[in-house]
Amino acid sequence: MDERPIGVFDSGVGGLTVVKALREQLPHESIIYIGDTARVPYGTRSQATIARFAREIAERLLTQNVKALVVACNTISATCLPSIAALSAVPVVGVIEPTIESALRLSSAKHIAVIGTPATIRSAVYERGLQAREPGCRVLSMTTPLLVPIIEEGLKDHPVVALMQETYLSPLKREPHVDVLILGCTHYTLIHERVQSFLGRRIHVLDSARPTAAAVEQMLRAQGLAATRNHATQIYFTSDDPEKSMQIARDFLGADLELRRLELG
């Protein structure tokens, strides 16, 4: 047993959807969260820039005596997980591998679609990961760049979601064999139900939050790192003015929280 906190980070506050799942699944675990709201979004930036920003955050968390790092961001996990693992003495869990495993369990047809930011899709990490485990697996990857700003602007219930779903996801409706859609961005969890109802029952919509929390639980148990005491704490930092992100952070976490400021960059 190990009472040290888990360090969780994201380009912004979307990673709080993963924290929400972690808190439900692992209520004894303390968490330190860093969201780089001063430089969000990462998903439209180049690989080198994302890696530079992400290493800086990982280093900050490592100075806080964390027992593990959770990269609660598809873009960072897709583009630079190995370079974060290389600088970390503690285990590192990303969102991609757990989501790939869940997707393959859910898919009978082994024909899986993925949507994500331009950086995530360009990395082809889902495609390669799915086909490494299931060589015959067919993968349809699509980038949906406007969904992050739509959700960040609090427009998740606005008609713009329907319009952009129509634009981005209509090709999927014409693919008769796809039976799983991976929401390859932690933000998309907030429109999970709208996407599911747009696509209908034939396609199972899967986000990264629960699979990642389950993978963290498994890793902590396997390595004897699980916390057991009953006074878990959560500390949340953002790199831009916390006030600015408060409402959307609450939406992502599904609970109230206090955001503190931490300068990055």
Next chain:
Amino acid sequence: MDERPIGVFDSGVGGLTVVKALREQLPHESIIYIGDTARVPYGTRSQATIARFAREIAERLLTQNVKALVVACNTISATCLPSIAALSAVPVVGVIEPTIESALRLSSAKHIAVIGTPATIRSAVYERGLQAREPGCRVLSMTTPLLVPIIEEGLKDHPVVALMQETYLSPLKREPHVDVLILGCTHYTLIHERVQSFLGRRIHVLDSARPTAAAVEQMLRAQGLAATRNHATQIYFTSDDPEKSMQIARDFLGADLELRRLELG
């Protein structure tokens, strides 16, 4: 006469709409442009973060022996022009003042609307500037945060523009006295005609590009800084991978260009 370049900067590549107007109006002037594409957009960030990023870019340009700085970004001009002017030994021109002067010349009713990023609108700089020159002027300010990502994603001709115009600009149609709309963000220049056709002839749509170029010309002449020789050069830098911004940069500039990489942050 002074053959040194003018330093122009923006949070991204939207400021190239101002460069386009500068090149048309001042063909003898050399230009060094920096767009902070690694940290764009600024408009949803806090004042302190914007000021920190903007000062860093201004300092980079000042080391390049520029004869003037043009802040080709409404968000930066609105939130931290004084702190840039304080660190600069050369004249600094922002986009706000020239646009305010044009708007007042165009408006008979002295009832003017402004749209911009959250940071620009929160600063109330248009409101205060318009009313300082024209005390009875009525100002209607509205934030339109999704327009920047829509334009950056190359969706300027997509139905999402019509939908968000409807959402953001419908209140304007119900204001019978407004006769000028200021596009308070250099990005919006790319949808100038769509906004104009949505609003109809009653409202004159005005962007910052030409007024700013005219103000730069006036300042250069007044201070004896104008270039006269016939071999003007333009150098364009972005802080993220230039390849990523090439297409949208061409759209903004209305011409081909070479983008080079300059690391910031």
